[in-house]
Amino acid sequence: MRGRPLAILAAVPLFYPDVLPILERRCQSCHRAGEAAPMALETYEQARPYARAIRDAVLRHTMPPWFARSEPGVFANDPRLTAAEISTLRQWAEGGAPAGRPTAPRRQWTEGWRIGTPDVVIEMSKAAQVPAEGEVEYQHVIVPSGFTEDMWVAALEVRPDSRAHVHHAVVFVRPPKSVWLRAKPVDELFTAKGQALEGLSTLDEVIAAYLPGAEPHVFPPGHAKLIPAGSDLIFQIHYTTNGKASTDRTRIGLVMAKEKPSVRVYSAAIAQGNFTIPPNAAAHRVEASFTVHTATEVYALAPHMHLRGKSMRVRAVDADETERLLLDVPRYDFYWQLVYRPVKPVPLPRGSRLVVEAVFDNSSANPRNPDPLATVRWGEQSREEMAVCFIDFLLPVPISPNELFRAPRLGR
Ligand code: HEC
Incomplete structure (x- = not known):
């Protein structure tokens, strides 16, 4: 027996006991009334017409949105589905999207x-x-x-x-x-x-x-x-x-x-404003870096570019030149300004350098590019660009953020 007969033998997952808990856990933060997504996925009636689209979106990994290349368990807010969750949604959609016996929602928003x-x-x-x-x-x-x-x-x-x-x-x-x-x-x-x-x-x-x-x-x-x-x-x-x-x-x-509190969360932008992206450049690299002058930890990172943003990487280079990759976003998407929060804040000893590497695609191969013939510089509008990574640092409370920026005086 192959394919189809097996699928009939296997029990098809049902909406209420099997699918709804996944939607509650992974989708409803956006897919509910008044939130960012175009349709709610809170009831069977709402989800049923989207069964195929849900299957496609989770198989293609376009939903939930997530752009970091990372192992599961690296980022605390990693929303990606497990293989078992994907398989449940897929079998439900392919098995005719049955409802099962209605239950009350487990998750109250x-x-x-x-x-x-x-x-x-x-x-x-x-x-x-x-x-x-x-x-x-x-x-x-x-x-x-x-x-x-x-x-x-x-x-x-x-x-x-x-x-x-x-x-x-x-x-x-x-x-x-x-x-x-x-x-x-x-x-x-x-x-x-x-x-x-x-x-x-x-x-x-x-x-x-x-x-x-x-x-x-x-x-x-x-x-x-x-x-x-x-x-x-x-x-x-x-x-x-x-x-x-x-x-x-x-x-x-x-x-x-x-x-x-004993720890202050302090946000800073690591940015490079001085750049010129030539017309038609397919991979123009812009770098920003920042040396921390006191020991700190990285609590969260949020890349920010506009429509020509292609990828971003953030590395920590310690004083002894040891390198650690903190964030790798190979396919940046302007429409999703995501924050990436490591499970454990990443320690940066004094003298470490954070290096932000932003790559821009100003070619016509970039479907979002408003004008491949434009020379692009820093600016607020989406047709201009930014090369920024917002970083939340953790500092023990008596230490002022000035210490992050200020080089210690010689002889101290
Ligand atoms: C962070 C917010 C967010 C989360 C979490 C999220 N979505 Fe979405 N979803 C959106 C938005 C916004 C759109 C419309 C814009 C778009 O299509 O990119 C969308 C569109 C969709 C679409 C229609 C577009 C398509 O791909 O055909 C489907 C289906 C979908 N989401 C399913 C899901 C499922 C299933 C989950 C959970 C496993 C999920 N979404 C989690 C925000 C979210």
Whole structure:
């Protein structure tokens, strides 16, 4: 007997006992009402019409989205299915997608905040108007935090209210000493056209981001981010148009640490802004590197390029030239700004160098390339490029992030 008769003999998996738990575990974070995916996969009625598409997507490994070349167990947030899960979905779809006896969902999703009820919610003080069509410059709003003392934050979540229009949103913290965007008014929307980085320094920090498909920031016990007293939050939002005009007032929710943490999570961008990608270049390499001047650990990495981004690798080169590959994304995809979080934070001894290697495809072989004849430089819009890897570092609390950047004085 071959093929078909065997498949009939084997019991076909059923939706409720076999398939639903997989969807709950691996798919519903996006495939449920109000989330990033176009259709919900919460009930049999919703999933049945997509049985074939589900089979194809998991066999082709296009769902769930994941772009790192890595063994399972390297990244804590690796969503990939096991071979057994793939086989269950496949046999279910090929066996006529039977329902089985209905059961209640095992996984209850809370509406709204995924970090639990925030202690503090800070909202864009003005709503942005998103037009029906065209390119929208990055919108910024500076919102005073109102915090009169240093605040340690254990969980953060950025929530757009018009998800269909928010491509991504980044919230920065600007401490009182920072001069970044000081000339701009508070509580007003503005675009910064090429000046968005003017005065930006290591004082300023990305405190949280909303990226399609990304999870909210929830730190382990004893770990937190710092919002210094008197800081402003700067919302930077990239809106995309989709034929329907809308308004948006993105918010950030904060859950405060109950006790003073022992580890500070500090985000920095390792970036190279000085590059020129020639027309038609199929694999233009841009490198950025950064030496850490105090021992630290890498908690998470998030590559960021635009439509010509092809691949990214991040290596750690220790002072004795030992190399470790921290992240390898052979097929970068602009539409998925994923964060890669190692199961165990990666230690970087003092003097280690992080090397970010970004490769761009400006040829016509890149189907997303808006213009292979363009000479491409750094810029905010998707037709311009960026070569950035956002890195979350862990630092023991008395140590200031300045120590990461500042070379120790000679003789010390
Ligand atoms: C991180 C968010 C996310 C997760 C997790 C996710 N999806 Fe998706 N899925 C999307 C989005 C967004 C789209 C539409 C955009 C696209 O097609 O790339 C999509 C599209 C699809 C499609 C239709 C497109 C196609 O490939 O034909 C299928 C089928 C699908 N997902 C199945 C799944 C299944 C099954 C899982 C779990 C095993 C899953 N997805 C997990 C976000 C997600």
